Amino acid sequence: MIHIESAGTIFRKLMGCFWVTYLAKALLLVGALFLFAKMAPSLPPLAVGLFWALLSAAASLGFAYQVVVRKTYKQCALEEGGRLFRLNNGRAFWLIAGFIVSAICAMGIIFEAPKWDGAEWLMVLFSVPLYAGVFAVTKKALKGEMKRPFLTARLIAWSCGAVGVLLCALFAVLVFMQPAATFESADAAFLAAEQPFSQSPSVLLSEAGKLTALIDGLTTYGVAKTAEVSFPGYVIARLIIAASALFGVAGLLGFCSLKGSELKRVFLPLENLGEKDVHRSIVRRYVVLAAALPLCLTALFAAADFKAAEVSQMGEFTMAEKVVRDQVGIAAYLIDGKYYDQLAVEELVGEMKGRSEELFGKLESEVVPLVNASFDARLTNVDSYLDWYYSLPADYERLGNLITGSVESYASEQFKAKIEEGIDDSQISGKLEELSGQAEALKTEFETRLADCELSDAPTWLLTAQEMSPTDLFSGPLGPTEKLLEAPERFGVSAAAGMAGGILSKKLVEKVLKKEFFGKIVGRMSSALATRAAGGAAGAAAGSVVPGIGTIAGLAAGTAIGVGADYGMLKLDEAQNRETYKQEIIDAIEEQRAEVLASLQDDK
Template identity: 40%
Template sequence: MISSILMASLLFSMSKWETFVWIMACLAVVVFCPLAFAVGRVVRSGYEAPYRLAITANTASWIVVGLLCAGYLICSALEPSTAPLSATDAFLRSSSPLSESQSVLLSEAGKLGALADGMTDFGLSKAAEVSFGGYLAARVFVAAAGFIGFSSILAIFFIPTSELKRVFLPIESAKNPDVSYSAKTSYIAAVCALPIVLVAAFLYAEGSAAYIVQSSEYSFAESLIRDKAGVVVAVIDDKYYDPEAVEQIYDDAVAKYDDLTRKSHEAIIDSINDTCNKQIANVDAYLDWYYSLTADYERLAQVFTGTIEDGMREQLANRINEGIDAGAIQSQLDELSSGVNDVEEDLKASLAECEIADIPDWLIIDKREMDLESLTTPPEPTSQLLGFKDRMLASFGAGTVGGVIAGKSTAKLLEKPVFKNISSKLATALARRGLLKTASAGVGSLIAPGVGTAGGIAVGVLTDYLFVKADEAMNREAYREEIIAAINESRDEMIAEVEAR
């Protein structure tokens, strides 16, 4: 029974041997016999004949074990140390071919063997974190058990068949090699009966184990493994993932979103301020243009089309927004959108790397349902900033966002009394010149170029000049402050839209 267990252990360990170990094992087969013969020459004079062969085989066997351990130590030192593992990772990497056996006992043995190997690998990975020398020593110690079994088999094959017959002879045969003894029937019967008993015991145990497995949710090995190496998984689209890795990936993505949002937020606010500051800088130029119209109404009438209000609105937009880069904010929003897409793609790629494949359902002790859409959806601050473009276009018209932002300040000005006052005064002056199609001087009146009479031009120019200069002296600064206040009011509204998060 003990021999069967030891041989089974050797077979399990051999299934995990690396290529260089098999090479060393093949070399050990080649050198064992020459080594044994050399050892036999040494021990010949020191031991009696009945003991020489056993001493020779055992000594040669231990020398081979030492050589294998030394070779294994050198090869292990040249390899990188084992990466840190979790208990679950170690078990999954140590799968045994017997785990999928149709025999319940063999399957249980394979699973327990995989657990033992996995825990060994787990311990080695922890040892590697503390001391590389300790890690090497532990690896050699674990491998030595397999080397001892392997060299013992070589020693058995070295023993001649005639010596193997001594197992069935009386003990006296060793003391009297010249006397012929008959094999003991009881010894032969015992040797033949033991395999039969072992097979019968295996069949009985197999049936009992099969019954227990069928009547229980988990087998003994599965319950033990679940307790030591059970895994909690995140379930996303019917695939299993490491939940801690998923949370870390999501946290990293959120950090990237936050950094991207912060930078974009600051850049957009800066662009809004830059736009509004340039508009404020253009206010004096706009007022200079307006107060210079006194002697040039006829040319103005040629340029204006439609109503006075339409013409003044066009002039206000052109002059207040002169030199403004309407594409700056659009570029920043495009960069934000591109950055969000990059973060989402990186998140999906990282998720694929932490997928847990080929994991048996019985090893799973808990499942956490997760939604891919919720993982890939940007957090609220980022989503709000992404929606800034749509909110601006929906509220203030079509076009580029930069153009809409510039137009928002213009629209705010059109609502203020200053624009109506300026337009009304211009309409009155044009009416005096006879440059309106209607008698009314309202801002909605149509301009009629060429309708006025030349006779009244000289008097009208002087009158207009006096009126305009008086208006400039009394109202220009108030108009300027009102226009700037409207631009700043528009600035505050747009910044509030950006910060709506």
């Protein structure tokens, strides 16, 4: 008959197997650590303190076990009943000291575990079977080499050390496969450091997280600088920093490999080698002490967190924030309610100012020569205008047009047509449009790059802010550029107009209209009409009194007289006033040139 064992029997047998027990405890430990790492930033202070206490207790018992085994070895050399014998048999001091050291190491793991990525968690998980393999190899190597009371302790110590070294080697491989981080400053490294506890309900944990981030940031910055000099040195530096956590994981696995009978030795009197079947009772005060230490740590953490919460409400900054500000405080500009890195903004402003001035220099080097050439051409046309003006056909053309039009408007149109003859200012408008487009692109780039300087991820308590208005920010570096953007408008250039000549000639005519000589020209043209009318009437009268000539002949004679009189008056006016008119036209052109150049070469 086949005997089928119950599930409970099978379970007890499995749990009696050393490796099954080890794997169960190790995987439970890794799983608890993983869950805590994911939940720690949102856990209440009491839960964090309790987990810290349990992790510290586990690590301290492993440490205490090694101390007890070492005391057992020393016991052989001491005389029973002596003072040193009694001191050696005690362990309260080592339980307390071991717990304190373990609490410090456990806190390091608590702060580091939430920052581990997938590769690091896989490495921690891989360490579970790795430890089992190393333990088995070490046990085989030490078989028959050591006495039973010392064998397990030596196996655990050597296995933990070997696993720690192997984990460090594996970590070094991971570092070699990743590019080295680079930071421009220590504050940039601090901001890049992960701060999983920044929003933790535990004020104490949040404060400690800020200080940890400061240490991480400064360390990372130093390591990054090392990478610039020597990449192997960078790997070694990263390895030294990670070694404590890696050996801590190995130590916890060592605790998981302890059998209950071996762990019990921490609370038993020291055994004498050679004694057999001697019953030794558990020393209760050690059990009470071992149980009281994690409870005290939990209570102490809760009390400290409560006190930290009270203190944080008393000032503008907490103690941790003051320390961090002193070390890596960031100078910032406050612009329209947003914070910007002051150094980055000043560097950007300096660059934009240089490029803006360079672009403004193109206005002086490329547009000013075109403007000068345009006005020089107008100066050349002055003599042509006066030659035309003092010609008899032009005089009759004016008289013919003035009968139906305004004297002033016709005179200005004549002046504009002759002075602007052969002048094309389209190059000026094209160049202005081109430079204006470049100025607009520079302004857009400035705004885009300014947005990149925003300290959106930096906590406000870390910033030393100086308020600045957008007008002050843009007026400095983009002052010359703003003038370029206004230049086409000042010249009347637009997509519809497409030319600068229209506005130049218009302003020039307006200036000429105010000159004294123009008033004389208009006056002469008006008097010429009266002279012509009087000459015609006189000829007609003469035709009616002189027999045989008639009225028509009299009109012709009057016209001839008028032509002669006009020509004579025209030449007389030219002899008396041409040079004066010429100089006044030249002065008007030069005044207009000066105004245009002043608008282009205004102070930056």
